[in-house]
Structure formats: C-alpha cells, structure tokens
Amino acid sequence: MSDESVTYVAAIDQGTTSSRCIVFDTDGSIVAVDQREHRQIFPRPGWVEHDATEIWSKVQAVVAGALAKAGLRADQLSALGITNQRETTVLWDRATGRPVHNAIVWQDTRTAALCDELGGQDGQDRFRELTGLPLASYFSGPKAAWLLDSVPGLRRRAENGEIAFGTIDSWLIWNLTGGVNGGVHVTDVTNASRTLLMNLETLQWEPSILSAMNIPEAILPEIRSSSEVYGTAVGQLAGVPVAAALGDQQSAVFGQTCYEPGEAKNTYGTGSFLLLNTGTRPVPSKNGLITTVGYQLGGEAPVYCLEGSIAITGALVQWFRDQLGIIRSADEIEPLAASVADNGGAYIVPAFSGLFAPYWRSDARGVITGLTRYVTKAHLARAVLEATSWQTREVVDAMYQDSGVRITSLRVDGGMTVNNLLMQHQADVLGVPVIRPVVAETTCLGAAYAAGLATGVWPDLDTLKAHWKRDTEWTPGMDEQTREREYRRWKKAVERSFGWQDEDGQDDRP
Secondary structure, eight states: OOOTOOEEEEEEEESSSSEEEEEETSOEEEEEEEEEEEOOOOSSSTOOOOHHHHHHHHHHHHHHHHHHHOOHHHHHEEEEEEESSSSSSSEEEEOOBBSSSSSTTTOOOOTHHHHHHGGGGGGGGGTHHHSSOOOOOSSHHHHHHHHHHSTHHHHHHHHHHHHHEEEEHHHHHHHHHTTTTTTTOEEEHHHTTTTEEEEETTEEEEEEHHHHTTOOGOOEEEEOOOOOHHHHHEEGGGGOEEEEEEEOOOOOOOTTTTSSSTTTTEESSSSSSEEEEEESSOOOOOOSSSSEEEBBBTOOOEEEEEEEEEEEEHHHHHHHHHTSSOOOOGGGHHHHHHHHHSOOOOOOEOOBBBOOOOTBBOOOOOOOOOOOOHHHHOHHHHHHHHHHHHHHHHHHHHHHHOOOOOSSSSEESGGGGOOOHHHHHHHHHHHHHHEESSOOHHHHHHHHHHHHHHTTTTOHHHHHHHHHOEEEOOOOOOOHHHHHHHHHHHHHHHHTTTTTTTTTBBSSSS
C-alpha cells in the first residue's frame, strides 16, 4: 500500500434496480460513491428478469468509477465486501461463465403454481420448520427448480456438474475471484437462508428439500460465514481480499450495529423490511414473519433475526405521483400531507399485489376506505404516508407475539426517512423513538464493516458501535387512546382489502 496511514474498504451493493460501489475510510465515513442502473426485463405479466452478464459489467464499471472518484488504486483497499438483492437466482455454465438464462428476480411470481404443488397437503408450511420460511415464489429454490425443468437439456448438464447455481452474491464472488479460471463458488449464510434449501440449525443444504424440489447438490455453492476471506480478486481489483457477503437487509442490520437481541432496524424503500435481532437461537414465527440468519462472523455462532417484509411502502408514493398525478415529485407529498391535521378518516391499504407480512394474502388488493366529502387530496396524501407507519406497526406487533421481545427504539434507513412527517408518525404509532443515523447508506456500510472485521481493519463489534452516530431522533407524541383508535380503524381497512382476487387467479376486471 502506498499510503500506510489511511486504510480503505470498498463495498459493492448490487440492488434490484442498480449497482453501487462505495469506498469507506476507517471511521466508516464515505469517501466516494458510483452507481449505475441496469435493465428490468418483463417477459410476461408477473415475470421479472435481469441480465446477469449486464449486472457483472455494471458492477465492474461502478468499482472503477468509485476508485477514480476517490483517487485510489486497488492496492490501497484492505478488503471488499458484497451486499446484494436477495433471492434473485442465476444458473451459469462453469466452463464458459455464461448464464444459461436471465436471472429470475425475487419479485417474480412464475413459480407460484410450483410452490402450491410442492406444498401439497401441508401448504405454505411444508418446509417452515427446517428453513424458517413459508413456501412462496419469493424464494430462490423454486426458481432454480423452474429453470432446471424449463431450459432444454439443463437438468442433465446440472447433474453432470457443468452448471453452477447462485444468488447474486455467488455470481459476483465467482466472477471477482477468477470466473472460469478458478473462481470461488460460495454463498454466505444470510443469502443461503433465503433459498428455502438451507437448514437453519445446521447451516447446510437440506437433503430432504433438495430431493423434494429435485435440485442436484452438484450445482450448489459452499455455504460460508458472512465475514471471512473467500478468495482474492483478480482483474481491476487484483490482490484485494473478497471478505464479506450479506443479503441487503441483513447487511443493513449489521451497518446499523444492531448487535444485541431486541435491537431492530427498518429500511424504507420500494417496500420495507423490518429485522429484529433475536440472538443466537432461531425464533420460529406463528404470526406471519420470516425466521432468517442475521449474520455470522467467521467461526462464531450465527445471529438470527425475525423479518417482516412489507411489499409496498415507497411504491405507494410513486403510485400517488405517477398514476394519480396528485403530486409532481415525491418530495411534494410531505408539505401537502402536513397542510391538514389528520387523515380526515381516510385510510389507504396498498395491497397492489397482495399483502406480505404479517398476512401473506395473495388475494388482497388495494383499497381506500373512510371516504366522505370532507376528504381532500391533502388527507389522501397523509393516508399514503400513514399506510407505511401502520404496516410497520403490524409487523412490530407480530414480532412481539413471536419473540416476547419489545423493541425499545427503531433504527431507520432508506429513502423515505427524509420525510419528517412520516418518521414522526412512525414514532407516534409505535410508541418508541425512531432514530436515523448520520451515515444512511447502512447496507453498504454493513458489508464494509463485515469485510474489515475479517481482515483486521476493525478489531471488534464495540469499535463499530462507537462509529454509529445518530442524526435525528423522533419521539412519540400521540396519546395512547388516539393511537389505539386509529390502529383499530387501520385494521378494519386491511380486512376490507381481503378476497378481491377470485379463486381462478383472475382479478375482477372486465
């Protein structure tokens, strides 16, 4: 390294719509960022794909871009961490390095019928005890099974060991460490825990599920911890240790330094993902949540989380802007909503493609309830924002019912946290402080922290905790009676959203 006095760690965040590379210094401060979008491919209604080759080229471009902006060479990086969109599935040819099909994205619903078939009499819960997950089209295993059955000749090649399966972390690590020339084929426990194929207790692929889904073990990556050196990069990052991988939501938990049981974070994006650290034992959910691995550091015991996935939060603001045209830009919603004192009795339930946690109702569709002539566009703007807070409250309640752990505060990140009115309402309906950190890029930061821990940049978790600094804190200001009355009305509105899709799977449209 040319400058011995300063150490840098880079993180690649390969997301659903774009790839980013952020370079951090040893204080966890951002030195440089580069970002590029990739195409969204929609071959049929409900199908969502990405070109994995395009993603790899965009990742290489943002790495080069971030290094150039920082004025750094690769040999000045101590480590590289990776965080990624979860559940998105790639199968590729080990000899050519080419994907055999577009990547199937986590949002894709083509495996719904396959999941119903696999569930049989047990339904969604068939593999829940072993994996912590409901049997749903969201997860990677059924996507891999669909590809093996749908691409001509693929199953035979897979059984011969010619094909590799991976989530995006595996695809990137394999390419970063050499690809067809000795690339390392691994995944980490957090990504593996989203496949429906990993046993939550053993942290290994579960033979009974591989057999049920007819997935040959020969295609699977080796499961490793979230923070260890998997291999050394070649090419533009030659010599840099590739030393961490975490799914994006778990990486945000790590970046928010939620290292103790009872600490929770919520990421507000297109949807929202609330994760609660439950410690070193997996807590099974009876209330519509997912049990997932939060992180594992080297040879230490894994830390588990309960996760509540909310399908539509930020996307509701986009709908209000793009489909209804009531606002011209997302930042206009806050002053409009703030121009009235409350929602005027109106509630919006954004079940555009069903409801995720805690309901998992694919028959639900969006509703607006409580309309009177008193209601204005400002009341509706307020109802749009409040929908995010109430959905989060439902997830927090489910977490308490499952774990007995009451959250004492909520750490928040993601684009919607710039909305002060929403964050205040979130604190009001939860009855606990809501805290936004100085470094809001917690997903990338988590991957950088895990990589730096593995390579000695940072000595321990206490050092990382000391870096975390609060930017803004919102404290609850709503009285208990008002909170519970409004929550009761929200729940009534949610019930009105159920059952809109017919059993034949067709929406009631002319």
